[in-house]
Amino acid sequence: MGDGTPSTGDFGQRLRHLRTRAGLSQEALAHAAQVSVRALADMERGRTRGPQRRTVRALSEALGLDDDEAARLEESAALGRPRPRPAAGPPGPGTLALPRDIQDFTARGPALARLLHLARDAAPGRPGVSVIAGQPGLGKTTFAVHAAHCLAPHFPDGQFALDLHGMDPEPTTPRDALARLLGALGVSEDALPAGTDDRAGLWRSLAGDRRMLLLLDNASDEAQVSPLLPGTGPSLTLVTSRHTLAGLESVHRTDLALLRREEAVELLTRIIGPDRVRAEAQAARDLADLCGHLPLAVRIAGQRLLSRPHERLGKLVARLAAEGRRLDGLQAGSLRVRAAFALSYRQLPPASRTLLRRAALAAGPDFSPETGALLAGLSHDETVARTEELTDAGLLQSDATAERYRFHDLLRLYAAEQAEAEDGPEVRAAALDRTAHWMLRRATAAALHFDVGHEVTGAQGDPDPDTAPTGREEARAWLEAERAQWLAALRRAHDTGRHREVLDTAEAMHWFSDLNQHWELWVEVFRRSADAARRLGSRREEAVHLNYLAWAYNLCVHDPRAALTSADAALTAARDCGDGLQEGWALGYGAGALNRLGRMEEAQNRLRDAALCLASQDSPQGRLAELSVLNSLGTLLRQTGRAAEALDVHRRSERICRAGVPGRTEEVIALYHAVARQQIGNDLAALGRWQEAEAPLRQALAAFEAAQMPAWAEQARLDLGQALGAVGHPEARETLSAARDALAALKSPRRVEADAALDALDRATAGT
CATH class of the missing domain: 1.10.8 (Helicase, Ruva Protein; domain 3)
Structure with missing residues (x-):
C-alpha cells in the first residue's frame, strides 16, 4: 500500500507497523487493549495469525484506528483464522506432524543410543517397534518426540505422530486411529474402508514399502496398538504408554526411570x-x-x-x-x-486458580478461552490473560496455531481434585450447566447456517452475537473445533432432563450432519434426541429423530442391522401419529439398510412404498424426500439389470425437478435435477442408447461444475467419457483422461474404473 503498511494478509506485520506508528511499546499497547504482553508478542511474531474479532476490536480502539484501518486489520486477522478442510478433499500428508522438540532436553543418552541403533538396523522384513513405558511425569512423550526428531533423517518417507488418549475415559479406537493414519498418507474419507480389519489391511499395504517413523503416544493397551503397527517394511514405530504393553511380542523396550x-x-x-x-x-x-x-x-x-x-x-x-x-x-x-x-x-492469583481447576471439567483433549471463561465464571479477556499466565507457569500447554489449551494428564488430575475439594458439587454443577446451555445455543445457531429451509440472519439465537461465527466456513470451523464440548453439553442436557434443548440442537444439526458423515458421534446425537422426543411424548418428533438415527447407523457407522431396527421404530411412530413424510423417510432408510444386508427385493419393495407414500405429500420437504427415494429406487433397479424401469423412475424424478418445489431455492433444485440427469444418462447407457445418453450427462456435468462440486462433477465426467467412447466420439479420450486424473487426485475409488475405460478404448482403437 502507498503508506508502507504491509499487505492485508500479514496480520503480524500490519499490527507491528500500526503500533510503531502510534509510538507505543508492546507493554503499553497490551495494557491499553487488555491483552497479555505475550499474546501481543505472539501476534506480531506470527505465532498467532488470526486472533478473535473482539481482540482485534480492542487493539483497533487502543491504536486509535479509523473505521477503514480497523476493517483492514480485521480482514487480515480473518485470513489467519482456522478454516475447515473442504469436505471432498483428503487430509494431506503431514496432517500428523511431529510435535515441536524442546530445546532444554536433558539426559536419556543411553536410551537414545539404543533407538538410533534400532533405526539403523531397520530392515524391510521386520519393521522396528519400541515401547517407551514408565510412570506419569517421567517425560515419556518428551523423550519420544526428541528421539523422533533425532531419528527423522533415517526415515525420509515421513514422520507421523498420533495421540491415542490412553488415559481418557474413551481412548481413541483403532478404527479412528487408522482413519487418521490413512488420511496422513492421502487416503480420502470417501475411500476409507468401513471395518477396522479392512482399514488395518489398507494401512499395512500402504506403509509396507515406506521408510517412515511413527509415534503412537499415550497408548492404553495392546489391543489399541496392534492394528496400527506396520506388518512389513523398514519403518520404526515408537509407542509411549504408562503400561508395559507386555502382550506386544518381538518389540524393543525402553523403560524410562527417574532422573539421577x-x-x-x-x-x-x-x-x-x-x-x-x-x-x-x-x-x-x-x-x-x-x-x-x-x-x-x-x-x-x-x-x-x-x-x-x-x-x-x-x-x-x-x-x-x-x-x-x-x-x-x-x-x-x-x-x-x-x-x-x-x-x-x-502461588497463583485466585482467578487463575479458579480457571485452572474449572478447566479440568472441560470435555475433550483441549479447551478454548470461551469454555474456560464459562466454567470459571470469568470474562473472555480475563480468561485469555489467565491462560497465558498458566502457560508461562508450565501448568497449561498452548496450541501452536489456535487459541486452545491443554493439560498434561497428571496436572489435569490434580486440577480436578482441587475442583472437587474447593468448589463442591453445587458449584461444579452450576458451572457445567452454564457451559452446556451456552454451548448448545451456539452449536444450534452455528448448525442452522447449513439448514436449507432456514434463512440465517445475523447471529440469530447465538449467546454472544459479537463473537458468533459468520457464514458457513466460520460456523463449520467452530463446530469442528468444539465438537467434544458441544457433544458433552448435549449429554448433560439429556441427563439432566432438558429434553427440549436436546431436540432443538439435534434438529439444527440435521443438514450439517450430512456434510460430515464420517463423524460417528451422530449415532449418539440422534439416539439421545430420539429418546428426548419419547420422554416429551412427541410421537412425531420421535419419528423424525429415529429416522435421523437410522441414517446415522447406515452411513456413519455402517451398521445396517441397527439402522433397520431404528427405521422400523420410526415407521411405527410415524404411522401412530399419521405423519406421511416421516413414514416415507422411514421406508427409504429401511430400504437402504435392507440393500446393504443383501435383501434386494425387500429393499425395492420398500422404496416403491416410500415413493407412493411421499407422492401424496404436498410440502417442500415431501418433494425433496420423494426425489431422494426415486433416485435410490432407480439406481437399485439399474444395478439389478432393470434399466428400462430405472429410466422411467428417473424420468419421473426429472419431471418433479422441472415443475419446481415451492419454498426451495433454484440452486437446491438444480442439484437434484443434475443427479436425475446423470442417472438418466446412465440408464440410457445401460440400455445401449449411447448417443441419447450424451446430452443428459453433459448437462449433469455442467451443473456440478457450476456448483463447484468436484467429487460429483468428475464422476459425471467419467460417465460421459464412457458414453462417448462407446460411439467413437473424438472427445472420448480427452474426457476419460481428465476424469481419471481428477479422480486420482480426489483419491476416488472410481479412478480404477476410469483406467479400465481408457484401456478398453485403446483396445477398441487398435482393433479398428
Whole structure:
C-alpha cells in the first residue's frame, strides 16, 4: 500500500507497523487493549495469525484506528483464522506432524543410543517397534518426540505422530486411529474402508514399502496398538504408554526411570541458567530431591523460578518442603510431585486458580478461552490473560496455531481434585450447566447456517452475537473445533432432563450432519434426541429423530442391522401419529439398510412404498424426500439389470425437478435435477442408447461444475467419457483422461474404473 503498511494478509506485520506508528511499546499497547504482553508478542511474531474479532476490536480502539484501518486489520486477522478442510478433499500428508522438540532436553543418552541403533538396523522384513513405558511425569512423550526428531533423517518417507488418549475415559479406537493414519498418507474419507480389519489391511499395504517413523503416544493397551503397527517394511514405530504393553511380542523396550540427582539438577540448570544454580548449588540439589527427580515436577519448579528471576532457590525449597508435609491422600505420582503442583497452584492469583481447576471439567483433549471463561465464571479477556499466565507457569500447554489449551494428564488430575475439594458439587454443577446451555445455543445457531429451509440472519439465537461465527466456513470451523464440548453439553442436557434443548440442537444439526458423515458421534446425537422426543411424548418428533438415527447407523457407522431396527421404530411412530413424510423417510432408510444386508427385493419393495407414500405429500420437504427415494429406487433397479424401469423412475424424478418445489431455492433444485440427469444418462447407457445418453450427462456435468462440486462433477465426467467412447466420439479420450486424473487426485475409488475405460478404448482403437 502507498503508506508502507504491509499487505492485508500479514496480520503480524500490519499490527507491528500500526503500533510503531502510534509510538507505543508492546507493554503499553497490551495494557491499553487488555491483552497479555505475550499474546501481543505472539501476534506480531506470527505465532498467532488470526486472533478473535473482539481482540482485534480492542487493539483497533487502543491504536486509535479509523473505521477503514480497523476493517483492514480485521480482514487480515480473518485470513489467519482456522478454516475447515473442504469436505471432498483428503487430509494431506503431514496432517500428523511431529510435535515441536524442546530445546532444554536433558539426559536419556543411553536410551537414545539404543533407538538410533534400532533405526539403523531397520530392515524391510521386520519393521522396528519400541515401547517407551514408565510412570506419569517421567517425560515419556518428551523423550519420544526428541528421539523422533533425532531419528527423522533415517526415515525420509515421513514422520507421523498420533495421540491415542490412553488415559481418557474413551481412548481413541483403532478404527479412528487408522482413519487418521490413512488420511496422513492421502487416503480420502470417501475411500476409507468401513471395518477396522479392512482399514488395518489398507494401512499395512500402504506403509509396507515406506521408510517412515511413527509415534503412537499415550497408548492404553495392546489391543489399541496392534492394528496400527506396520506388518512389513523398514519403518520404526515408537509407542509411549504408562503400561508395559507386555502382550506386544518381538518389540524393543525402553523403560524410562527417574532422573539421577545430577541429571535433575542439569535439567533445572538448562531451564533457569547456570549462574543461579552455581550460586545455590545445595539448594538446587535439595530442590531436585523434593521434586522426586521426576522430570515433570522439576520442569514446573524450574519454570516457576524462571518467571521469578530474583527469587532464591532456597526460598522455593523451604516452601516446597512445608507444603509436602501438609499433603496426604496420594492418587498419582509421589508426595513430592503433588507438593510441587500444590505450591505452584497456591502461588497463583485466585482467578487463575479458579480457571485452572474449572478447566479440568472441560470435555475433550483441549479447551478454548470461551469454555474456560464459562466454567470459571470469568470474562473472555480475563480468561485469555489467565491462560497465558498458566502457560508461562508450565501448568497449561498452548496450541501452536489456535487459541486452545491443554493439560498434561497428571496436572489435569490434580486440577480436578482441587475442583472437587474447593468448589463442591453445587458449584461444579452450576458451572457445567452454564457451559452446556451456552454451548448448545451456539452449536444450534452455528448448525442452522447449513439448514436449507432456514434463512440465517445475523447471529440469530447465538449467546454472544459479537463473537458468533459468520457464514458457513466460520460456523463449520467452530463446530469442528468444539465438537467434544458441544457433544458433552448435549449429554448433560439429556441427563439432566432438558429434553427440549436436546431436540432443538439435534434438529439444527440435521443438514450439517450430512456434510460430515464420517463423524460417528451422530449415532449418539440422534439416539439421545430420539429418546428426548419419547420422554416429551412427541410421537412425531420421535419419528423424525429415529429416522435421523437410522441414517446415522447406515452411513456413519455402517451398521445396517441397527439402522433397520431404528427405521422400523420410526415407521411405527410415524404411522401412530399419521405423519406421511416421516413414514416415507422411514421406508427409504429401511430400504437402504435392507440393500446393504443383501435383501434386494425387500429393499425395492420398500422404496416403491416410500415413493407412493411421499407422492401424496404436498410440502417442500415431501418433494425433496420423494426425489431422494426415486433416485435410490432407480439406481437399485439399474444395478439389478432393470434399466428400462430405472429410466422411467428417473424420468419421473426429472419431471418433479422441472415443475419446481415451492419454498426451495433454484440452486437446491438444480442439484437434484443434475443427479436425475446423470442417472438418466446412465440408464440410457445401460440400455445401449449411447448417443441419447450424451446430452443428459453433459448437462449433469455442467451443473456440478457450476456448483463447484468436484467429487460429483468428475464422476459425471467419467460417465460421459464412457458414453462417448462407446460411439467413437473424438472427445472420448480427452474426457476419460481428465476424469481419471481428477479422480486420482480426489483419491476416488472410481479412478480404477476410469483406467479400465481408457484401456478398453485403446483396445477398441487398435482393433479398428
